[in-house]
Amino acid sequence: MxxxxxxxxxxxxxxxxxxxxxxxxxxxxxxxxxxxxxxxxxxxxxxxxxxxxxxxxxxxxxxxxxxxxxxxxxxxxxxxxxxxxxxxxxTFYTMYKRRPTGRHLVSVCTNTLCSVLGGQRIMDALSADLGVHHDETAADGSITLEHAECLAACDYAPVVTVDYEFYDQQDVDSARELVAALRRGEKPPPTRGAPLTDFRGISRQLAGFSQYDDVAAAQAAIDAPGALGPTLVGLRLAAERGESAPEMPRSKPSSSPDPAAEAAGVESAQRGAPEPSGRSLADRNGGTDTPAGTEPGTSGQGPGKA
CATH class of the missing domain: 1.10.10 (Arc Repressor Mutant, subunit A)
Incomplete structure (x- = not known):
């Protein structure tokens, strides 16, 4: 594109x-x-x-x-x-905005899996409702809308985030309801993660400071419930069926009493090991053995060419 x-x-x-x-x-x-x-x-x-x-x-x-x-x-x-x-x-990182944002930043994943499952339809619907395109802010200052290139939550597709908090498995209707609630001043709880604040609040958190006024509020955000359904399906099925991964074999303790002597032996073995067929060490003859002009991708103007 x-x-x-x-x-x-x-x-x-x-x-x-x-x-x-x-x-x-x-x-x-x-x-x-x-x-x-x-x-x-x-x-x-x-x-x-x-x-x-x-x-x-x-x-x-x-x-x-x-x-x-x-x-x-x-x-x-x-x-x-x-x-x-x-x-x-x-200007290199998309999380740094170059024009004033709205109270909330709504990001719609339009990468492959989310797009196939309806991400682009969600983006188009929200764009029409808000009267904006990518990286533009609604006239009332409530929402800045943006495309997002993969939000790393493919098992929850299609995904929308608000101020980087996840709202999973969305469709056009649910995303419209979410944005309408945000414009009314409401803060619907994310599917998982901390309770929603706003774009400036999460920016403060990303700067390394608490966005909450007191310790109790910060702890409540940490303890907030969240749904982890798709990610934990395999774990739940394994528990129901009594399945578990095989134990990892335990490595035997080293019999060498002297780590320095062991390291010296490895180095000696490496020096004496035969080289793979068709290869030579780069430092054997001061560099590569490939004649100039015969490397793949060259024009062919090497030795022996007219």
Whole structure:
């Protein structure tokens, strides 16, 4: 499938978005001094400061809903990078948004299995209901809709996620009901995983901070019930039938009293081992024995050619 750079289709297929970052709107909340302090907390976790860039970008999104020009500048200043270096990372990964998102991010898997089972029909229906296409936000600011290239849950297809929480085995009607509930301000429980919050909340979680106000709320999210039906079918059938995997054979303890002597013996055996037929070690004659120009894929202009 071909698509113009920066187009919705091109972004959905390749994950690369070459469109410009949208300028900050006047009502965008500023990045506070608290945000800068939290950015420094993230940096302190890593032996090399620039390794902190990915969670810092999530932190920026947790405050402003996307990676704004202000957020790029903050990351560059704190890490000693150029804005271009920060932008190169922010534009590579699809989880970093280049324009303001809605309250919730709805991702519809349209990869092979989900698509065959109805993922594309779900995407088309939600697009029509919301009046948006890929990576666009509904006029009321409630939902940003996007294609997703495999959500790694093929046994639950078709899959939709909201703020990266899973809603499994969806169809057009159930996905429409889900989005309608989100637009009403409701938060239907995911099929599995933590209770739903919003896009900024999950961005804060991805930055390495709790999105919950207190310890009890965080623990409740960890203990939230979830359905793991398809994944556990094999385990349940095995339990019903009394089946189990055979025990792994136990390896015999090494009889060598001296690990260094054993290693030396292995090295000696490797040096004296015959080489496979038709092969020679690369360092035997200073490189490959293949004459120049006769490698597969060359033009044939090697020795002996006219």
């Amino acid at each position: 071909s698509a113009l750079p920066g187009s919705a289709e091109g972004t959905a297929v390749t994950g690369l978005d070459s469109s410009p970052v949208q300028p900050a709107s006047p009502d965008l909340p500023p990045l506070t001094e608290q945000a800068r302090l939290e950015a420094r907390q993230i940096i302190a976790r890593y032996p090399k400061a620039r390794s902190a860039l990915l969670p810092m970008l999530h932190l920026v999104q947790s405050y402003q809903g996307y990676v704004s020009p202000e957020g790029v500048a903050l990351c560059a200043e704190e890490l000693g990078l150029t804005k271009a270096e920060v932008g190169a990372v922010a």
